[in-house]
Amino acid sequence: MAGIQPATPVAFFIMLIGLALALVLALLAGGWLRRAGQVLRHATRAAARLPQILRGLPSGVADWRARLLGGLMPRLRAAPAEDLADANEEPAYEPANIADAAPDDADIGAVTSVQVDDKKTAPRRGRRVTREAQTSLNLDASTPFELPPLRLLTEHRPPRQSRDLSKDALEANARLLETVLGDFGIRGKIGRVRPGPVVTLYELEPAAGVRSSRVVGLADDIARSMSAISCRVAPVPGANVIGIELPNAVRELVSLRELLASADFEGAKGKLTLALGKDIGGAPVMADLSKMPHLLVAGTTGSGKSVGLNAILLSLLYRFTPDECRLILIDPKVLELKSYDDIPHLLSPVVTEPHKSVRALKWAVEEMERRYRMMSSINSRNLSGF
Numbered sequence: 001m002a003g004i005q006p007a008t009p010v011a012f013f014i015m016l017i018g019l020a021l022a023l024v025l026a027l028l029a030g031g032w033l034r035r036a037g038q039v040l041r042h043a044t045r046a047a048a049r050l051p052q053i054l055r056g057l058p059s060g061v062a063d064w065r066a067r068l069l070g071g072l073m074p075r076l077r078a079a080p081a082e083d084l085a086d087a088n089e090e091p092a093y094e095p096a097n098i099a100d101a102a103p104d105d106a107d108i109g110a111v112t113s114v115q116v117d118d119k120k121t122a123p124r125r126g127r128r129v130t131r132e133a134q135t136s137l138n139l140d141a142s143t144p145f146e147l148p149p150l151r152l153l154t155e156h157r158p159p160r161q162s163r164d165l166s167k168d169a170l171e172a173n174a175r176l177l178e179t180v181l182g183d184f185g186i187r188g189k190i191g192r193v194r195p196g197p198v199v200t201l202y203e204l205e206p207a208a209g210v211r212s213s214r215v216v217g218l219a220d221d222i223a224r225s226m227s228a229i230s231c232r233v234a235p236v237p238g239a240n241v242i243g244i245e246l247p248n249a250v251r252e253l254v255s256l257r258e259l260l261a262s263a264d265f266e267g268a269k270g271k272l273t274l275a276l277g278k279d280i281g282g283a284p285v286m287a288d289l290s291k292m293p294h295l296l297v298a299g300t301t302g303s304g305k306s307v308g309l310n311a312i313l314l315s316l317l318y319r320f321t322p323d324e325c326r327l328i329l330i331d332p333k334v335l336e337l338k339s340y341d342d343i344p345h346l347l348s349p350v351v352t353e354p355h356k357s358v359r360a361l362k363w364a365v366e367e368m369e370r371r372y373r374m375m376s377s378i379n380s381r382n383l384s385g386f
Contacts, residue, residue: 115192116170145321145344153257153314170195173226177202177244180225184218186210191241196280197252199232203241215242245280256311259284260318271384272325274315276308289316290383306336313337317345328364330357 174190181188187207194201206215216233222244223231232245259265259275262284270288277285289295289312299305316325322344330351331337341350351357375381 114171114174114190116167116174116195145323147321148318150257150261150318153260154255155257156253156255170200173200173246174202177204177222177226177246180222181215181218183225184221186215186218194280195248197248197254197278197282199245199247199280201280202244202246203236203239204244205241212242215244254278256314260315265315265319272316273319274312276311309336313340317343320345328360330360332357 170193174193178188178190181204186204187210188204190202191205192203194203204215206212212235216235219231219233222233223229223246226246228246230247232243234243235241236243254277256275259277262275264284264286265273265275268286268288270286270290272289274287274289275284276287279285297305297308313327316327319325325345326347327340327345328347328351329337329340332352332354334352337350338352340346348360351360375383
């Protein structure tokens with residue numbers, strides 16, 4: 001086995017020269033790297049302070065200062081090259097073409113005109129108000145009874161915020177409703193808005209292929225999205241629209257005095273006309289009790305059952321004398337009808353005890369059968385023919 005040959009002097013010298021050159025290059029490289037790092041740090045600090053320095057310049061150089069900032073900031077954000085193509089040119093103002101930008105009418109959120117019925121129908125006053133305002137002399141001493149005057153009822157004036165329901169606010173709600181319907185996949189537009197005293201009716205004109213049952217099933221979702229207490233959705237009879245009723249933020253109080261003073265109540269042809277309230281457009285709603293022989297008033301606590309019964313009773317008392325209308329009132333709660341205890345229209349005081357109410361109802365049945373026999377004797381089928 002041959003041994004390792006010792007290195008020659010020439011090879012050893014070449015190795016020493018190589019090590020020296022490597023050491024020199026390493027020292028030079030380290031110095032240049034440190035200097036390059038210092039230069040890079042100073043450049044970074046200067047670039048960070050450049051916007052602050054430019055903003056502190058006098059206002060006389062605002063134009064080129066703004067252009068310089070406008071050219072530097074997109075580069076710092078690595079903006080695309082096409083955004084910096086005209087950085088030194090002032091953008092020219094061009095009016096937008098609304099006709100080209102507007103979407104199709106069938107799309108939700110389209111800017112289309114909405115017919116807003118912002119003028120509510122006020123009840124026309126009857127002649128009774130004028131007669132009561134004039135001073136009259138009662139020269140006929142034989143007149144036994146006079147109908148109660150309207151001044152006994154409170155005159156209500158709606159608050160300003162309920163009267164000033166602007167057209168712009170209604171249009172904004174219509175656009176918001178279109179957006180909500182579009183989120184649920186319902187295509188169409190709101191064609192008409194009809195504000196009322198308590199609720200506002202939005203008439204939806206659905207696009208072709210939209211089923212009414214699908215819109216009706218979204219009533220709870222629409223109420224939640226519109227931040228409303230409730231929502232009623234139903235097709236409008238006789239029209240190709242779907243009605244969406246949303247409650248108003250401020251509910252208008254319907255005055256019974258206004259209804260009883262209206263020409264609709266005074267000129268009603270019904271035998272037992274009742275003033276029930278107002279419709280969605282603010283017009284008075286009248287009903288004939290003679291056409292409702294079986295009437296049941298039901299509702300939850302605080303829904304207005306007692307208010308409705310009082311409106312029915314006052315409608316009869318303001319229209320008929322005791323010779324034309326007599327009443328039997330039964331009040332098991334003792335609190336609801338006690339205020340009518342002394343009126344001349346009662347056949348008996350307000351009945352509050354159960355055993356007395358049975359006797360009153362038996363008398364009413366006997367009177368009903370007696371009248372039936374009287375009408376049967378002359379072949380009359382109803383009271384109007386009698």
